Amino acid sequence: MRYMIMAVIPEAIGNPGIKDGTLQPTVQKILTLSNPETLYFSVRNGLRTVYTVVSANEPSDIQPILEAWCLGVGANIEVNFAWTQEDMAKAEPRNEEIAKLFADSSNPSGHTQ
Numbered sequence: 001m002r003y004m005i006m007a008v009i010p011e012a013i014g015n016p017g018i019k020d021g022t023l024q025p026t027v028q029k030i031l032t033l034s035n036p037e038t039l040y041f042s043v044r045n046g047l048r049t050v051y052t053v054v055s056a057n058e059p060s061d062i063q064p065i066l067e068a069w070c071l072g073v074g075a076n077i078e079v080n081f082a083w084t085q086e087d088m089a090k091a092e093p094r095n096e097e098i099a100k101l102f103a104d105s106s107n108p109s110g111h112t113q
Contacts, residue, residue: 002037002055002082003062007075009048017073026072034065050075053082 007030009023017023027050031039036052043049056062062079069075083091 001057001059002053002084004080004082005034005052005054005065005069006044006078007050007052007069007073008044008077009050009073009075011047013074014048023073030065030068030072033068
């Protein structure tokens, strides 16, 4: 399973880390630990933000990565599932079944009376 992690680094940690040279090596340690498939650096609401996609066999494999972001740079984090095009194609037959199950648009909740 793939997870998309957004780590937002607070100014109170990011700015001093840039000035004293500790931010980059700390982020590198976290990236080495997490071994992301994809990595982007950006800015969100004026704060340094890192977007990664990591693969994990078990959900519990993600927790140490999140702890590294929290403990290493005090990041505020969000985690979402991430699917590839191939993952979506595999799910399509089941999605079609679900669509038929909820086809009655006059009853959006899907509950029968």
